[in-house]
Every structure is written in C-alpha cells, then in structure tokens.
Amino acid sequence: MKxxxxxxxxxxxxxxxxxIFLLVLVLIGVITGAFFITILSSSDKTLVKExxxxxxxxxxxxxxxxxxxxxxxxxxxxxxALTIWLLGISIIGIPIMLFLFFCKAFTLGFSIGTLFFTYNxxxxxxxxxxxxxxxxxxxxxYTILMIYALSVSLKMIEATFKKKTxxxxxIMGKYSVVLGIVLVxxxxxxxxxxxxxxxxxxxxxxxxx
Numbered sequence: 001m002k003x004x005x006x007x008x009x010x011x012x013x014x015x016x017x018x019x020i021f022l023l024v025l026v027l028i029g030v031i032t033g034a035f036f037i038t039i040l041s042s043s044d045k046t047l048v049k050e051x052x053x054x055x056x057x058x059x060x061x062x063x064x065x066x067x068x069x070x071x072x073x074x075x076x077x078x079x080x081a082l083t084i085w086l087l088g089i090s091i092i093g094i095p096i097m098l099f100l101f102f103c104k105a106f107t108l109g110f111s112i113g114t115l116f117f118t119y120n121x122x123x124x125x126x127x128x129x130x131x132x133x134x135x136x137x138x139x140x141x142y143t144i145l146m147i148y149a150l151s152v153s154l155k156m157i158e159a160t161f162k163k164k165t166x167x168x169x170x171i172m173g174k175y176s177v178v179l180g181i182v183l184v185x186x187x188x189x190x191x192x193x194x195x196x197x198x199x200x201x202x203x204x205x206x207x208x209x
Contacts, residue, residue, distance in 0.1 A: 033109025
C-alpha cells in the first residue's frame with residue numbers, strides 16, 4: 001500500500017501542471033456554483049429553497065429511503081468515474097472530461113451556496129457538514145483520476161499523430177488500477193453520504209435551530 005501511495009505521489013509530482021490546472025478548475029467551479037444561486041430569478045430561488053427545506057424536513061422525520069438513495073448515489077459516482085476513465089483512452093475526450101469535472105465542482109459549489117442562501121450563518125455550519133470529509137475526498141479522487149486520464153489521453157494523441165510506440169498494456173494496467181482505487185474511495189464516500197451525513201445533518205439542525 002505504501003509503495004502504491006509513493007507511486008501516486010510521484011505521478012502527481014510528474015504531472016504538476018495537470019494537478020495545478022485541475023485544482024484551479026475545481027476552485028473556479030466551486031466559486032461559480034456558489035454564486036450562481038444569486039443570479040437565479042426569484043421563482044427559481046424559491047424552488048431551490050423549497051427543495052432544500054423539503055430535504056431537511058425528510059431528514060428530521062427520518063423518512064429517507066436509504067437503499068434507493070445509496071443505489072442512486074453509487075450509480076451516479078460510478079458512472080461519472082467510468083465516463084472519465086473511458087474518455088481518457090480516446091483522442092477526443094479531453095474537452096468532455098474537463099467539462100464533466102468542472103460540472104462536478106460547480107454542483108458542489110451550488111449546494112454550498114444554496115445552503116448559505118437559505119439558512120444564512122447556519123448554512124455555513126451545514127455546508128461544512130455537507131462538504132467534510134466525503135465531498136473533499138470525492139473531489140480529490142476525481143482529480144487523481146483526471147490526472148491519469150489526461151496523461152493517457154495525451155499519450156494516445158501522441159502515439160496517433162506522431163507515430164510513437166507506447167506500451168499500451170502497461171499503461172492500461174496502471175490506468176485500471178487507478179480506476180479501481182478511485183471507485184473504492186467513491187464507494188466509501190457514498191456510504192458516508194448516504195448513511196452518516198443525514199443523521200449528522202439532523203443533529204446539526206436540531207442544535208442550531
């Protein structure tokens with residue numbers, strides 16, 4: 001395990017430009033998403049606020065369908081990871097995977113902004129509960145996958161247009177291992193988000209009401 005972590009750290013250092021670019025993209029996505037709520041029309045703001053209040057009420061009365069929620073969250077995260085992974089082995093997938101990655105960060109930012117808009121200072125506490133630790137781990141997991149996906153995609157482009165020979169078997173072996181690790185991390189995040197976070201959020205809403 002330590003050896004794999006060392007290899008991962010080495011890969012991130014090797015692709016420092018990718019890492020910085022993706023982290024900046026995450027930051028832009030989160031900030032954009034957080035402020036997007038402010039430019040919505042009054043009717044849209046009302047709809048968003050009602051949706052959030054309904055979710056909080058469902059948590060309070062413990063009417064959550066944990067099985068359906070778990071399956072839905074797991075499918076969404078797995079589908080996104082697999083889509084990015086598959087785009088990484090294509091020569092035209094870079095713009096699409098960057099867009100999907102940005103959308104993930106934007107959605108996170110929008111959720112944070114909505115909590116703050118709806119509950120003011122209480123929303124800050126709720127946003128912290130919503131983000132830490134699972135959302136941070138999930139974003140970092142997608143970032144790691146994106147680093148490898150971009151690297152593989154660029155190697156495919158280089159091999160295609162510059163006629164360079166690459167060890168496709170070795171590349172895909174490492175790439176598949178990264179996907180496996182990311183899927184495990186995302187599954188753990190999904191379990192926490194589905195089973196633990198609603199109860200923690202319920203406790204927080206009772207404390208700060």
